[in-house]
Amino acid sequence: MSPTTSHSQKPLLAPPPEQYWAEHKNDPAHAHHAAAAGSMGEDDPWWNKAVVALMPLVPPVMVWPLAKRYVAGASLADMDAAVARLNAAGCRCMVNILGEYATTQAEARATAEAYKATMAHLAQADHHANITVKLTSLGLLVDQALCRQLATELVEAAATHKRFVRFEMEDSSLTSDIIDLYLAVRASRPADCQQVGIVIQAYLRRSLDDVRRICQAGAGHFRLCKGIYREPRWLAYHQPELVNKNYVRLLEEMLQAGAYVGIATHDEQLVWEAVNLIDRLGLTTEHYEFQMLMGVDEPLRQMLVAAHHPVRVYVPYGQQWHAYSLRRFKENPKIARYVLNNLLGGH
Ligand SMILES: Cc1cc2nc3c(=O)[nH]c(=O)nc-3n(C[C@H](O)[C@H](O)[C@H](O)COP(=O)(O)OP(=O)(O)OC[C@H]3O[C@@H](n4cnc5c(N)ncnc54)[C@H](O)[C@@H]3O)c2cc1C
Numbered sequence: 001m002s003p004t005t006s007h008s009q010k011p012l013l014a015p016p017p018e019q020y021w022a023e024h025k026n027d028p029a030h031a032h033h034a035a036a037a038g039s040m041g042e043d044d045p046w047w048n049k050a051v052v053a054l055m056p057l058v059p060p061v062m063v064w065p066l067a068k069r070y071v072a073g074a075s076l077a078d079m080d081a082a083v084a085r086l087n088a089a090g091c092r093c094m095v096n097i098l099g100e101y102a103t104t105q106a107e108a109r110a111t112a113e114a115y116k117a118t119m120a121h122l123a124q125a126d127h128h129a130n131i132t133v134k135l136t137s138l139g140l141l142v143d144q145a146l147c148r149q150l151a152t153e154l155v156e157a158a159a160t161h162k163r164f165v166r167f168e169m170e171d172s173s174l175t176s177d178i179i180d181l182y183l184a185v186r187a188s189r190p191a192d193c194q195q196v197g198i199v200i201q202a203y204l205r206r207s208l209d210d211v212r213r214i215c216q217a218g219a220g221h222f223r224l225c226k227g228i229y230r231e232p233r234w235l236a237y238h239q240p241e242l243v244n245k246n247y248v249r250l251l252e253e254m255l256q257a258g259a260y261v262g263i264a265t266h267d268e269q270l271v272w273e274a275v276n277l278i279d280r281l282g283l284t285t286e287h288y289e290f291q292m293l294m295g296v297d298e299p300l301r302q303m304l305v306a307a308h309h310p311v312r313v314y315v316p317y318g319q320q321w322h323a324y325s326l327r328r329f330k331e332n333p334k335i336a337r338y339v340l341n342n343l344l345g346g347h
Contacts, residue, residue: 108139201227220259
């Protein structure tokens, strides 16, 4: 299925068509996989620490075979190839340039230019892809006025190239700033407000209020995710069941308000909830898409595509892929565990 045709198709609540299974039943990707977290004592803090401590010792050349599943590569050409491959497989894409937060104005400006070049390239290649950016990489921690200016420039460039810019959500110290900046950029560019969106994290206790505030401002182009940062309990739900309940609650709030939602998860329970909610509300594919990280749970991704649900894949690329991977491992031992699990032959 071409990613451009998925808009008009009615999604399926039930499994994909028989013909799909006839064609794919021997596909190893569809073999039942146990959860990526295997039996390596993965919930033991000492194990997580050991894995994280070991990762920097692994030379980049050895990390690459593991990382390439999750990262497109270092260059624009690598990104181009990954996006073309995913588009051909029926998936839309969103491209992120790897890197950490900008520490100078010059770094922030350079990152904005790189995103503009990426958007121009995506448009020229006619890829079904947009961009997703951390505002800290555009200088949010250096100079808020500059960050807003660069973010606005990206939205303008998105309008020129018929693309879309997603402002990602970062740790809780920045939640208000990111939402305020999103609303300010939208208000200053009403004609381009369909060109920009935000992310809401289901683990944050404040998120329902934030969603209502954003929807009241008439702005509703969300990505909904669980949230990746370590947050204290007074700010974030720590119980996984509560995070999931809040996810569904927020999703319903967004969809009922008429917002467009990128449902970003690999948690099949949440996918089930979302598909049923979409069906119950009688929504078409113009109201939502599923979003998944490159290389993560491809069988689930394939099933969603086969059931005519729009799916967008997160494609990170850039020179800093190695440093970025190591920092991600440090911040979130869970990812290091996934990588090591892959190395040891898990999912
Ligand atoms: C498209 C997309 C964009 C995101 N953007 C943001 C953002 O802007 N801000 C933010 O705070 N968080 C973001 N996240 C991360 C998100 O908040 C979660 O931390 C992450 O997706 C894991 O949650 P889950 O819903 O997949 O469920 P989980 O229960 O954590 O994961 C379900 C299963 O998916 C697999 N899995 C999940 N993540 C990975 C991974 N990284 N590598 C390998 N396997 C994995 C595992 O098999 C796991 O058992 C994003 C996630 C996605 C998919």
